[in-house]
Amino acid sequence: MAKTRVHDLAKEYGMSSKEMLDYLDQMKIPAKSPSSTLEDVYVNLVRKKLKPILEARAAEIEAQKKAEEEAKKEEERKAAEEAERERVAAEKRRAQERAVEEQRRREAEAARKKAEEERAEQERKAKEEAEKNRVRDTAPKSVPSFTSLLDQIAQQEKVLKQQEEEKEARKKQEAEERAARKRQRPERRNSSDRGGRNERSDRGGRGEEHNDERHERNERRGFSMDEVRRNAAQAAPAGEGKPDSRGENRRRNQKHSHRQNDGEDRYTRMARAAEEYNREHVLEEARAAVEEASRESTGRRKRRKERRVKQAAEAAEEKRIEEAVKNDQDLSQLDTIKVPQGSTVAELAELLKVPANDIIKRLFLLGTPLTMTQSMTDDQIELIADDLGRDVKVMTKEEENSFSFYDDPKDLVPRPPVVTVMGHVDHGKTSLLDAIRHTGVAAGEAGGITQAIGASQVKIHGRTITFIDTPGHATFTAMRARGAKVTDIVILIVAADDGVMPQTIESINHAKAANVPIIVAVNKIDKPGANPDKVRQELTEYGIIPEEWGGQNMFVNISAKKKIGIEDLLEAVLLEADYLELKANPNTFASGYVLEAKLDRGRGSVATILVNRGTLHVGDAVVAGTAYGRVRAMLDQHGNNVAEAKPSDPVEILGLQSIPNAGDEFRVFDDERDARQLAEQRQLKARIEEQNRAKHVTLENLFDTMEEQDVKELNLIIKADVQGSIEALVDALSKLDQSEVRINVIHTAVGAINETDVILADASNAIIIGFGVRPDAKARQAAEKDGVEIRTYSVIYKAIEEIDAARIGMLKPTEEEKQTATIEVRQTYKVPKVGIAAGCMVQEGEVSATDQVRLVRNGIVVYDGTIASLRRYKDEVKSVKAGYECGISLENYQDIHVGDTIESYKIVEVARTE
Secondary structure, three states, X not given: OOOEEHHHHHHHOXXXXXXXXXXXXXXXXXXXXXXXXXXXXXXXXXXXXXXXXXXXXXXXXXXXXXXXXXXXHHHHHHHHHHHHHHHHHHHHHHHHHHHHHHHHHHHHHHHHHHHHHHHHHHHHHHHHHHHHOOOXXXXXXXOOOOOOHHHHHHHHHHHHHHHHHHHHHHHHHHHHHHHHXXXXXXXXXXXXXXXHHHHHHHHHHHHHHHHHHHHHHHHXXXXXXXXXXXXXXXXXOOOOOOOOOHHHXXXXXXXXXXXXXXXXXXXXXXXXXXXXXXXXXXXXXXXHHHHHHHHHHHHHHXXXXXXXXXXXXXXXXXXXXXXXXXXXXXXXXXXXXXXXXXOEHHHHHHHHOOXXXXXXXXXXXXXXXXXXXXXXXXXXXXHHHHHOOXXXXXXXXXXXXXXXXXXXHHHOEEOOOEEEEEEOOOOOHHHHHHHHHOOOOHHHOHHHOOOOOEEEEEEEOOEEEEEEEOOOOHHHHHHHHOOOOOOOEEEEEEEOOOOOOHHHHHHHHHHHHOOOOEEEEEEOOOOOOOOHHHHHHHHHOOOOOEHHHOOOEEEEEOEOOOOEOHHHHHHHHHHHXXXXXXXXXXXXXXXXXXXXXXXXXXXXXXXXXXXXXXXXXXXXXXXXXXXXEEEEEEEOOXXXXXXXXXXXXXXXXXXXXXXXXXXXXXXXXXXXXXXXXXXXXXXXXXXXXXXXXXXXOOOOOHHHHHHHHOOOEEEEEEEEOOHHHHHHHHHHHHOOOOXXXXXXEEEEEEOOEOHHHHHHHHHHOEEEEXXXXXXXXXXXXXXXXXXXXXXXXXXXXXXXXXXXXHHOOOOOOOEEEEEEEEEEEEEEEEEOOOEEEEEEEEEEEEEEOOOEEEEEEOOEEEEEEEEEEXXXXXXXXXXXXXXXXXXXXXXXXXXXXXXXXXXXEEEEEOOOOO
């Protein structure tokens, strides 16, 4: 009998799912969510009860629609009138503005002309005033301003020669005057009165003659009489030059005679002083001008340098912002410094651009002194950065190799959901996808088992869903371990006739660890013995509870081969996608994750990728992990060439230089050189990390790791031979003191330790505990490669003691088991007096007759003891190497079967480490 979901019923009556749930609650009809299903009886009851309400609501909606249409028309009419009024007002306003602008322009032109006329008049007046007040050149003509050193020297020689001639003339004239005075002296004695008058007359005459000669000399030197008198008045003391008495005139004449005897008069000294003054004044003005020019030049250079530095800083900041916008980075995080997790003091100092001593000093004040090469915890890095005023973000190893993008919410558009199908072997994962795609994929696979990752898209109700079919959950976890967030929804497929199986439980644990919603598809409901309710009951033990039972997981009964319930499953996927509100920005450069990669002989490196944002085009330069290249071609799920891939589109790309890993994030670069540079940096870093790869947590180093790396929990994976042993071990572990270290059992299962367990332990940093079981060869190799510790026990209290001792840091083992060989039993023989002997092939290692051995059957240890006899043909031997056959009989044990595995080992003494 068909059932109806709540959201379908609400859609039928034109109301929201919430309103329908309210009505159902009032009518006491059980319904948990919009995806809950209702029986036909409830549906008929709802339709009967809601009929009057729905009719009234329909009438109300119709009236409301009419009112809205009328209101809309009225609003449109009013809007048109308002627009017309605004247009007319705008036209008037623009005309008025044009008139005002024209008037302002005319006034500005008139004011400009008037200002020009006034400025011209002022300049004319200023020139006249300057010409009027211009200082005339009154300097002696004999002391010109020299234009060059040669002119100055020539003029000086000329002046000196003229002075010598004048000196000789004065000496000659003075000699004549003295001779004349001697002749006239007796005559003055006899007639004093007459002689005195004559003497005064002669002196006056001689004075006049002397004045005439001086006037001529001054004229020759370029002085006028007015200038001579003015200079003499300035140079002479007060009262000089007033001949009020004969004594004063005599003293003045004697002084003048003395100056003449010196060979240089006052006017000559004045001329030389004026020359020196003019020269010094010109030099001082020149020095001041040079100094001012130098100062201005230095200031201008400094300002230009500061301006250039500021412009360079602004240009660098603008370039950084443009680069961030181009790469879709969050501008608010632009100044955040990204610090790798576990950075040393020297590395942090280099990133923060501060001296390392500043960081060491602050660490010392915090009470945790460290050296330059010691690593810092996340809290220490954040405290130091906060004290230095820096914004930092501590990056994990996965985040270092990933890209962070910022998309404006208005640029986001809905994208198709990405769904991963997981479950146990042969429960119908690929058959379900075959039913969805109608491509017959399962028929072409070897043995009916998926051998590689396949990705495809289907359309339902006009919407697209991307499906990823994995060969189990190992690859899913491997991608999660690399930080890949590929899957939006997980479809857990469980066979109705088989129930919950070990890999089903593992799939649940992996999906929960990735925090991905689970939709359960109960398959094979058409087969005899199918019991979907039993599957629901079994899954409740692992936290998967159906919605109809009050849980959060949707269950859909399907039959992949008969295509029953496929539509309901796809609708459930779309409903879950609507709840998740999946969106992406398609209008940017592409980025996403690598699903799988391989090396094709004819095509080279081929990578299957999933785009999660942007649009990928042929010809784009791509970096994926440590691989880079340019996309030469893209193929869709059908092998057809495509030109572009949008968000949630899976495609195969060709053109990478090497093979990336599953789960590596890829992105597009504008320049292939940038892509190559980033890939080369990652390759170098990967080589360095491979050399210095950190070890996983072990019971021996748990306590030290707790102190160094702030480990607060111990993750365990428990595998045992029976379910009872698992329950007893988990119960005993839960009773341990977990105040400092919380013991977290992330996975338990019955059976041998396999490679999937090692992958999960590697992704979760867990320790594998085996109780009565052994790891297979692949699991052992993977554990050695990844550094995962596997511990096996046969006594429960020993396992509890070691875990508890490791928790408190007291575990100091003194002996260690070393496996020497793996031997396969190919045939059994009955030997008289000995019993059953096994014909074996040594697969790896070398077995010795003194080794201890375990007999493992289907991953379960059935015997642990010693070798009774080791033979090659009929001869007893001490050891047999790998690749050789041998015969082995066990001490006091006869139950040996073909296909069993014999593991030989030794107990090696190990020195205690204090």
